[in-house]
Amino acid sequence: MKFASSENVDVKKNVIIFILISFFLFFVDRTNNKYLITVRQSINDAIIYTTVVVKSPFHFLIEASTSVTNFFKKDEFIDKDQISILENKVKELENEKITLNLQLDNLKKITGEENYKFETVQTKVLLYKSNILHQTIIINKGSNDNIKIGDPLIKNNILVGKILKTNFNSSHAILITNINSRVPVRIGKKNYNAILVGNPNSDRLLDLEFLPKEFIFEDGDYIYTNSIDGIMPDGLLVGQIKYDDNKKYYAKPLYDFTQLDYLTVVKLNKGK
Amino acid sequence: MISFIGKYIATIILLISVLLGSFDVGFLEKPISNYINIQLILIFAFKISNPNLNFGRGIYLFFISIVNDSLNGLVFGTSAILYFIVFAVAAFQSSIKLRSIFISEWIAFAVSLVIAYIVFFGLINLSGENIVVFNIFVNFAFTIIGYPILYFTIARTLFK
Numbered sequence: 001m002k003f004a005s006s007e008n009v010d011v012k013k014n015v016i017i018f019i020l021i022s023f024f025l026f027f028v029d030r031t032n033n034k035y036l037i038t039v040r041q042s043i044n045d046a047i048i049y050t051t052v053v054v055k056s057p058f059h060f061l062i063e064a065s066t067s068v069t070n071f072f073k074k075d076e077f078i079d080k081d082q083i084s085i086l087e088n089k090v091k092e093l094e095n096e097k098i099t100l101n102l103q104l105d106n107l108k109k110i111t112g113e114e115n116y117k118f119e120t121v122q123t124k125v126l127l128y129k130s131n132i133l134h135q136t137i138i139i140n141k142g143s144n145d146n147i148k149i150g151d152p153l154i155k156n157n158i159l160v161g162k163i164l165k166t167n168f169n170s171s172h173a174i175l176i177t178n179i180n181s182r183v184p185v186r187i188g189k190k191n192y193n194a195i196l197v198g199n200p201n202s203d204r205l206l207d208l209e210f211l212p213k214e215f216i217f218e219d220g221d222y223i224y225t226n227s228i229d230g231i232m233p234d235g236l237l238v239g240q241i242k243y244d245d246n247k248k249y250y251a252k253p254l255y256d257f258t259q260l261d262y263l264t265v266v267k268l269n270k271g272k
Numbered sequence: 273m274i275s276f277i278g279k280y281i282a283t284i285i286l287l288i289s290v291l292l293g294s295f296d297v298g299f300l301e302k303p304i305s306n307y308i309n310i311q312l313i314l315i316f317a318f319k320i321s322n323p324n325l326n327f328g329r330g331i332y333l334f335f336i337s338i339v340n341d342s343l344n345g346l347v348f349g350t351s352a353i354l355y356f357i358v359f360a361v362a363a364f365q366s367s368i369k370l371r372s373i374f375i376s377e378w379i380a381f382a383v384s385l386v387i388a389y390i391v392f393f394g395l396i397n398l399s400g401e402n403i404v405v406f407n408i409f410v411n412f413a414f415t416i417i418g419y420p421i422l423y424f425t426i427a428r429t430l431f432k
Contacts, residue, residue, distance in 0.1 A: 133401065
């Protein structure tokens with residue numbers, strides 16, 4: 001049987017003091033004072049990179065066990081011929097992209113549409129965190145690389161999320177499936193405008209808000225970003241419309257949740 | 273070395289749970305951390321199991337909460353408020369009891385969670401972010417259900 005010691009009396013005072021300090025810190029951190037932002041960014045960077053170092057042995061163990069498991073799976077061996085076929089396919093697609101871009105530029109000149117060019121930066125995902133509020137990913141580029149809050153994150157030209165908070169050498173980003181994410185989009189061949197938000201019930205589905213009163217989706221219709229107000233580049237792939245067995249539509253993101261190791265940040269305010 | 277670990281075991285385990293909480297273990301299309309708040313269980317269970325445990329008079333607890341806020345992209349102080357509410361209830365519960373009655377401790381934990389989640393909801397609303405209330409209920413329920421497992425593990429192994 002254990003009894004509370006006299007030291008606990010001091011601790012109770014400390015608890016009250018720390019609760020008051022925490023409230024003070026909360027309200028101070030919400031103010032966007034530039035000196036406090038600098039302190040916060042430095043603390044965040046230090047904690048994030050320390051966490052990455054601390055976690056690295058665990059990551060190594062997980063990756064090593066996965067590699068060993070894959071080694072004993074015969075089907076996992078990659079045929080050299082298959083690699084060269086895929087390399088050729090990549091080259092073919094690259095060339096096709098160049099041709100299509102040229103055609104698109106010409107068409108934009110004819111139609112008089114503005115031609116935006118956005119600077120991009122490659123990033124590595126350092127950490128993935130999830131709580132009841134949101135799922136965040138932490139990337140290894142921050143304000144030192146001119147990354148700003150709201151910049152879109154893409155993977156293979158598919159929108160993944162956007163920057164929520166920047167530190168000096170790291171940034172927090174939320175995925176488009178987050179309920180706090182808002183993305184202006186166009187849908188399908190009829191170009192319906194809507195706002196894409198995360199689905200509160202599933203992290204693998206999306207919701208569409210502010211759709212026109214009458215709309216008809218086709219199964220497989222693609223969802224693209226819309227450049228309204230310049231908060232997103234135009235034409236990034238986001239998701240796809242699907243119909244379930246009850247003929248009810250749902251929207252799902254196109255990116256692969258298991259392939260979020262490396263991402264690209266599109267700098268909106270650069271290179272216009 | 274062993275005495276050092278023994279002295280700081282609660283702080284070390286809590287810190288590890290915060291640092292390693294980013295492994296994506298999913299269940300029903302949501303990460304497991306959406307269903308259960310292990311840190312709050314650990315704080316309460318450690319304090320109840322060992323009333324003399326004070327997390328360095330609260331300093332380590334405050335430090336760990338800042339780490340958690342930083343990694344989760346929360347406003348600094350959010351986790352600290354939750355941690356200290358749960359810690360305060362646990363400290364009160366451990367000081368009024370003469371012997372350990374699990375049910376009363378479990379109810380006290382539920383009360384501390386109710387207070388902590390109401391405050392959390394208020395703070396998030398102040399931050400202007402959307403939150404799904406149903407998710408809070410689910411997290412609350414599973415955290416209460418998960419308490420006995422961690423409590424008995426801690427009480428029977430670390431502080432027996």
